[in-house]
Amino acid sequence: MGLANCPECGKLYVENAARVCPECYRKQEDDAEKVVEYLRDVDKATLEEIHEATGVKHKIILRLLRSGRIMGSTISYPCETCGTLIEEGRLCTQCSRNILDQIKMDEIHAEHERNELDISKKIRSRMYGKALDDK
Ligand SMILES: [Zn+2]
Ligand SMILES: [Zn+2]
Structure with missing residues (x-):
C-alpha cells in the first residue's frame, strides 16, 4: 500500500484494489450501474448506442465489457485499429x-x-x- 496518482483524474490517493481514487471509483460504479441498467432491456447494442443512452465514456463501457460486468447482451464495439464493429476481442x-x-x-x-x-x-x-x- 502506498500513494499513487489516480489514472483517471491524476489526483494522489492511497492505493487500493480498485486502482483509482475513491471519487473516481464511485463515479465508475455509478457508470457501471447506468450501463447495466440500460442493457437490462436490450439484447444487442453498439458501444455508441450505450454511450448515447447513458453518457458513459467508451473506455469505461469497454472496461466493463472486458471485466465481465456486462453479460447477456451482445455489444458491438469498434476494432481498435480500423473501427469495424466487432463483438469480441x-x-x-x-x-x-x-x-x-x-x-x-x-x-x-x-x-x-x-x-x-x-x-x-x-x-x-x-x-x-x-x-x-x-x-
Ligand atoms: Zn480519481
Ligand atoms: Zn480492424
Whole structure:
C-alpha cells in the first residue's frame, strides 16, 4: 500500500484494489450501474448506442465489457485499429491477421539482426584477436 496518482483524474490517493481514487471509483460504479441498467432491456447494442443512452465514456463501457460486468447482451464495439464493429476481442479478424503477419515479420527481422550481430562479433574478434571475447 502506498500513494499513487489516480489514472483517471491524476489526483494522489492511497492505493487500493480498485486502482483509482475513491471519487473516481464511485463515479465508475455509478457508470457501471447506468450501463447495466440500460442493457437490462436490450439484447444487442453498439458501444455508441450505450454511450448515447447513458453518457458513459467508451473506455469505461469497454472496461466493463472486458471485466465481465456486462453479460447477456451482445455489444458491438469498434476494432481498435480500423473501427469495424466487432463483438469480441480487440481487433477485427482482418486486423488480427495483419498483426499476426506483422509479428511474423518482426520475428524474421529480429532473427536477421541477431545473425548480423553474430557476424559483426565474429568479424571484430577476428580483427582484434581473441582478447575481446575473453574480457
Ligand atoms: Zn480519481
Ligand atoms: Zn480492424
